[in-house]
Each structure stands twice: as structure tokens, then as C-alpha cells.
Amino acid sequence: MHAKAPPPSTTSRTGEGEVPQRKTRTAPLPGRDGKPSGAPVAIRKQRKTLRSDYEGVKPIVMGGMVAQKKRTGTRRSCVSIGKDDVLKRATIVKPNEAGSPAPGKLGAAAKRRNQRPKLDAGTIVNSESHAYYIIDLIGAGGFGDVYKVEQNVTKEIYALKTEQIPQKGNMPQDRLKVELCGALQIETTVMSACNKVTDPEKRRHFVRMVDKGFTDKFKFLVMDLVGPSIDDLRRHVLGTDFSRATATKLSIETLQGIACLHHAGFLHRDIKPQNFACSRDPNSPTIYILDFGIARQYTNRNSKEVRPARDYVKFLGTIRYASRSAHRSKEQSRKDDVEQWIFLTAEMYDIGNLSWRKNNDRGAVLLEKEKFFQFKSPHIWTSMPATFKQIMKTTDAMGYETEPDYPAIQALIELGARESKYDTTLPQYDD
Numbered sequence: 393m394h395a396k397a398p399p400p401s402t403t404s405r406t407g408e409g410e411v412p413q414r415k416t417r418t419a420p421l422p423g424r425d426g427k428p429s430g431a432p433v434a435i436r437k438q439r440k441t442l443r444s445d446y447e448g449v450k451p452i453v454m455g456g457m458v459a460q461k462k463r464t465g466t467r468r469s470c471v472s473i474g475k476d477d478v479l480k481r482a483t484i485v486k487p488n489e490a491g492s493p494a495p496g497k498l499g500a501a502a503k504r505r506n507q508r509p510k511l512d513a514g515t516i517v518n519s520e521s522h523a524y525y526i527i528d529l530i531g532a533g534g535f536g537d538v539y540k541v542e543q544n545v546t547k548e549i550y551a552l553k554t555e556q557i558p559q560k561g562n563m564p565q566d567r568l569k570v571e572l573c574g575a576l577q578i579e580t581t582v583m584s585a586c587n588k589v590t591d592p593e594k595r596r597h598f599v600r601m602v603d604k605g606f607t608d609k610f611k612f613l614v615m616d617l618v619g620p621s622i623d624d625l626r627r628h629v630l631g632t633d634f635s636r637a638t639a640t641k642l643s644i645e646t647l648q649g650i651a652c653l654h655h656a657g658f659l660h661r662d663i664k665p666q667n668f669a670c671s672r673d674p675n676s677p678t679i680y681i682l683d684f685g686i687a688r689q690y691t692n693r694n695s696k697e698v699r700p701a702r703d704y705v706k707f708l709g710t711i712r713y714a715s716r717s718a719h720r721s722k723e724q725s726r727k728d729d730v731e732q733w734i735f736l737t738a739e740m741y742d743i744g745n746l747s748w749r750k751n752n753d754r755g756a757v758l759l760e761k762e763k764f765f766q767f768k769s770p771h772i773w774t775s776m777p778a779t780f781k782q783i784m785k786t787t788d789a790m791g792y793e794t795e796p797d798y799p800a801i802q803a804l805i806e807l808g809a810r811e812s813k814y815d816t817t818l819p820q821y822d823d
């Protein structure tokens with residue numbers, strides 16, 4: 393069954409050759425402050441409809457590679473999952489069970505965020521090496537939830553991200569193996585590769601993954617806790633558009649995050665403000681790049697050459713920020729992440745810059761994006777540095793295999809900020 397027009401910011405997480413995900417993106421995100429997200433009921437209903445898109449898509453595992461059996465045959469996963477990246481069995485202890493701390497309560501708003509069963513505060517998740525005590529729900533994404541947790545030994549606070557395992561009675565081992573694959577396994581694999589980058593400058597934007605595992609009900613990974621996302625920052629902390637100086641600084645940090653991910657060998661394919669988060673240290677300018685659930689390895693593991701483009705790739709990403717190639721069901725490349733970053737940046741300068749913001753008709757949005765790249769939206773240049781025209785032209789001219797010149801793009805942003813006299817020297821983002 394196919395959904396009608398998906399809501400704004402809807403993420404589709406299957407493409408040809410991808411592990412099927414039950415992930416859809418919705419417009420308003422829940423705030424960290426426990427306030428209701430305001431996500432309209434209609435959108436939640438639509439999420440359900442979109443999920444049924446994946447019925448009949450059965451993943452299979454072959455020789456350590458995750459593949460997906462679709463009507464058209466068997467294809468490889470978007471990342472190759474190494475032995476060390478495989479999730480290990482874990483257990484959970486519910487609040488009130490012997491030895492567990494007293495039960496806590498999640499806010500009613502948090503519980504309302506969606507119908508997925510939530511872990512109560514006080515639940516303990518035991519991985520092979522540590523126990524994590526659930527403190528609170530941070531947020532709910534399209535396919536999983538993120539909790540604030542405390543580790544039993546060091547008492548360090550981390551973020552624990554879960555993804556449900558579909559419950560189908562007594563699951564045979566081989567079926568369980570299949571269900572363990574999915575967005576969270578991809579994310580685990582990508583994070584683990586990113587954490588292995590040795591140059592500190594090139595891993596500055598990555599969150600550290602500290603643990604991973606699975607229980608009968610869900611898979612999980614444990615990572616460093618970061619601060620609010622750029623989206624939360626604008627909507628819930630500032631409650632208004634960023635200043636031009638802040639937009640400039642954020643655009644540079646997010647670009648560097650993307651460059652680091654490309655350096656590690658992966659495309660993100662879902663660049664949007666929800667997937668970049670601030671540091672918890674208010675004095676640190678670092679912006680972290682999150683959510684690698686639909687990332688794709690774009691180079692061959694051994695030769696490091698760019699993998700050949702497939703002829704057709706089902707729409708993947710979030711409508712508002714998706715690249716034009718994604719709209720056209722083409723294979724994405726580094727160029728597409730930069731194109732998505734251009735949309736993200738334009739929106740950071742002024743949310744009105746994306747004329748298709750509230751449109752969820754993919755065809756109509758593509759036409760608007762074409763106009764945007766033909767500079768047929770003259771009003772945007774009142775809020776954005778003129779040097780962005782050059783960035784857009786250069787990006788437009790890139791080919792599938794072209795490596796973006798990130799320092800040149802950054803230099804153009806900085807030049808534009810200087811010409812426009814934005815004061816980017818202030819240490820805070822919300823100046």
C-alpha cells in the first residue's frame with residue numbers, strides 16, 4: 393500500500409538495496425523540555441500508513457553482509473557490517489524487580505510522543521559489560537527512542553538509542569539475526585568506523601559510541617550525550633530565527649561535520665537540523681552530526697574507489713531537504729549531502745528561504761528546488777550572503793564522483809560573512 397502525499401519532512405528510509413527501515417520523519421519534533429511536540433494527529437496516522445510501505449520487504453543475511461530480498465532480487469546493504477559491529481545479547485530489569493532502583497515516571501508528554509512502548513525511568517538495561525539506568529526519554533525519532541541513562545560503574549551520563557525488534561512469537565535464531573539488522577545496526581557500524589578515525593580534527597564532529605547490544609524487544613546503542621539539536625535550538629531555546637552570525641557559524645560547523653563523515657567513507661543522506669546537535673558544554677562551538685540510520689558507504693572497502701551508481705534508488709531522505717537527485721530516484725553522492733546542506737543553510741538564514749517548506753508533494757518540491765538553483769528566488773539574497781551563489785553554482789556543476797572542495801566552500805561563507813559585516817567572533821551561537 394502506498395501513502396498519499398507524505399507530510400513535510402517525511403523521511404523515507406528504504407531505497408533499492410537498502411535494509412528496510414520502518415522509519416518516517418514527521419514535521420515537528422518533540423522538545424527536550426517535555427512539552428508536547430504539537431505533531432498533528434494526522435501526521436502520526438500517516439506514519440502508520442507509510443510503515444506499511446515496507447510490508448513484503450524481507451531482509452536476509454548473507455556472509456556477514458546484510459541484504460534485502462525485494463521483489464526484484466537480492467541486493468547488498470549500504471554498509472558492510474564487520475564482526476565487531478554485530479550487536480550482542482543484553483537483558484533488561486524493570487523498575488521494582490529485585491535489586492533495581494525505585495520506579496521513576498516519564499512525563500505524560502513524553503509518553504504521548506508516540507504509540508511505541510517506552511522504557512520507564514528506573515529500568516535497567518544490562519549490556520555484556522555494563523548496566524544503564526534509564527533516567528528520562530530525550531526524544532523519539534521515526535524508528536526509535538533516545539533515553540538519557542546513567543552507567544552503573546562510572547555514573548557517567550549517556551544517551552541510549554533503541555530500535556524495536558518486531559515481536560513475532562518465538563523467533564527462530566535465523567529470523568532474529570535478520571531482525572537485528574536495520575537502521576540501528578547500520579548506525580552502529582557507521583559510528584564504530586567514525587570512532588576509529590585517528591585524526592582528532594577529522595573526528596571532532598562525531599559522537600563516541602560506548603556500548604551496544606540487544607534484548608528480546610529492542611536493539612540499542614549507547615553514546616555520548618550531546619545538547620539540543622539545531623532544530624530544538626531554534627524552535628524551543630531561541631523561539632525565533634538565528635542571527636545571521638549564528639547561521640554563518642552553524643553552516644560552517646555542519647559543513648565540517650559532513651566533510652568528516654565523507655572522509656570516513658560515508659554519505660549521510662538525511663542532512664537536516666534535527667540531525668546536528670550542540671555540545672553540552674556551552675563554551676564549546678562543536679556541532680555533532682547524528683543519526684546514521686540511512687548512511688551509505690560510498691567507497692569500496694578495499695580499493696577506496698567510489699562505488700558505481702545504481703540505476704534506480706527509491707526516494708530516500710526528508711522531502712524538505714532532499715537533494716534533487718534523491719527526488720529523481722538517482723544514486724546519491726557527496727554532492728547530494730552538500731546540496732542538502734545548502735537547503736539546511738538557507739533555512740538557517742531565514743526559514744522563509746525554502747519556499748517549499750510546507751509542501752509535501754515531491755514533484756512540486758523538486759520544481760521549487762530547481763528554481764532555487766536557477767536563482768529564481770531573488771528575495772533570498774536579502775538574508776543570505778551573496779557568495780552562496782558561487783557555492784550553489786559549484787555544487788550544481790559537481791559530478792557523481794566529484795569530491796567537494798570543503799575548504800573553498802568554507803572560505804566563501806567566511807568571505808560572505810565579512811562582506812555582509814556579520815560579527816562571527818562572538819563565542820555563543822545565540823548572540
Ligand SMILES: Nc1ncnc2c1ncn2[C@@H]1O[C@H](COP(=O)(O)OP(=O)(O)OP(=O)(O)O)[C@@H](O)[C@H]1O
Pocket residue numbers: 403415416417418421530531532533534535536537538551553599615616617618619620621666667669682683685
Ligand atoms: N547522543 C545524543 N544525545 C542527546 N540527544 C540525542 C542524541 N542522539 C539523538 N538525540 C536526540 O534524540 C531525538 C531522537 O533522535 P533520533 O535520531 O532517533 O531521531 P530524529 O533524528 O529526531 O528523527 P529521525 O530518526 O526520524 O530522523 C532527537 O531529538 C535527537 O536530537
